[in-house]
Amino acid sequence: MKKVFLVIHELGIINDVLKDRIRSLGRSYVFWNNHWLVETDLTAEEIYHRIACDIFERQAFFIVEITNKSREGYWGIMNRTLWKWLKNE
Amino acid sequence: MKTINIIAILVIGGLLGLSFLFKWGFKVLVDESVSKMEYCQFVTNIFEAIGTCAAVIVALFLNEIRACFRKVSFDIALGCEDLFEELEDTGGTKRALKYYNYIQFFNKGNINAHNCELYLENATFFLLEDNKNGDFVSVGNEPINWGYNRSSMIYIPSHGKKSVRVFEMIAPQQQSDPNGKEDSTTPVQYCFLGFIRSIEAKKGKWELTYCLNTTNAKPVRIKLSVTWTGKWEQRQTDMKRFLTVKIEKV
Numbered sequence: 590m591k592k593v594f595l596v597i598h599e600l601g602i603i604n605d606v607l608k609d610r611i612r613s614l615g616r617s618y619v620f621w622n623n624h625w626l627v628e629t630d631l632t633a634e635e636i637y638h639r640i641a642c643d644i645f646e647r648q649a650f651f652i653v654e655i656t657n658k659s660r661e662g663y664w665g666i667m668n669r670t671l672w673k674w675l676k677n678e
Numbered sequence: 679m680k681t682i683n684i685i686a687i688l689v690i691g692g693l694l695g696l697s698f699l700f701k702w703g704f705k706v707l708v709d710e711s712v713s714k715m716e717y718c719q720f721v722t723n724i725f726e727a728i729g730t731c732a733a734v735i736v737a738l739f740l741n742e743i744r745a746c747f748r749k750v751s752f753d754i755a756l757g758c759e760d761l762f763e764e765l766e767d768t769g770g771t772k773r774a775l776k777y778y779n780y781i782q783f784f785n786k787g788n789i790n791a792h793n794c795e796l797y798l799e800n801a802t803f804f805l806l807e808d809n810k811n812g813d814f815v816s817v818g819n820e821p822i823n824w825g826y827n828r829s830s831m832i833y834i835p836s837h838g839k840k841s842v843r844v845f846e847m848i849a850p851q852q853q854s855d856p857n858g859k860e861d862s863t864t865p866v867q868y869c870f871l872g873f874i875r876s877i878e879a880k881k882g883k884w885e886l887t888y889c890l891n892t893t894n895a896k897p898v899r900i901k902l903s904v905t906w907t908g909k910w911e912q913r914q915t916d917m918k919r920f921l922t923v924k925i926e927k928v
Contacts, residue, residue: 604825659856670766672856 750895798872881908
């Protein structure tokens with residue numbers, strides 16, 4: 590079953606290879622250049638190993654699963670496209 | 679260049695001295711004619727003296743002479759004369775999420791440029807109507823991360839190039855809470871290389887001076903000018919009339 594993860598990497602890394610690796614995990618949405626929402630059936634550790642191999646081994650990543658339910662799992666004021674993405678519209 | 683001039687003066691002076699000695703000196707000193715063998719020996723001695731003198735000069739100024747032939751030299755240019763655009767497709771209509779551009783550093787020298795660091799030295803904003811009095815913005819004194827790894831130092835190989843995204847202009851965004859309430863629109867924003875956070879874009883001109891330092895070449899200063907008339911358009915072909923980006927070596 591697919592879950593939604595928040596993947597955060599260091600702001601200094603703006604690299605097309607990293608972007609492509611994250612996009613290859615599944616449906617994704619990026620905001621603030623280094624915050625990614627990814628829908629995938631992998632675990633957090635598996636996601637890390639997929640994206641951080643080779644040249645990104647020493648970079649900092651934080652990967653956390655988020656609950657895909659409004660009010661319970663997430664809230665705030667953000668771009669409307671983000672809310673549409675979370676609702677899978 | 680000073681070293682080259684000194685070397686040239688020494689060599690020319692030495693040759694002039696020898697030619698005077700050869701033309702006039704022997705007429706004073708030597709009354710008798712010399713044999714062919716003595717003449718050849720004399721000419722050989724001249725060449726030996728010149729060679730010894732040149733060897734001493736090269737030994738003393740080896741690094742300076744080498745620097746004239748083996749050096750780093752940068753060609754700096756924007757990635758695109760107009761703008762790059764990042765698009766989103768909303769129901770078949772494409773519109774720009776942001777406009778951006780790169781600076782490209784091309785090392786046209788014959789040696790690698792080592793330990794290259796990029797700094798933002800200063801940033802000034804001018805209102806379009808007033809091109810003289812600008813608002814200076816304080817900038818940090820830390821080297822910029824090139825985006826390749828954690829280190830702010832990279833090397834640029836001979837006849838190689840490195841690029842870094844220098845500026846982004848982010849489209850106004852409609853924001854709300856998850857239920858679509860608390861509706862608001864963010865203003866157009868700039869994101870400049872070296873700035874900690876993005877800033878609200880206003881009608882006017884930004885001038886930013888960057889400095890590229892390397893351990894084996896002189897620093898190179900670049901001035902980036904970004905001018906915006908205040909109007910936002912959805913596509914680059916329309917926006918380029920209202921947003922111009924220029925770069926020049928200082």
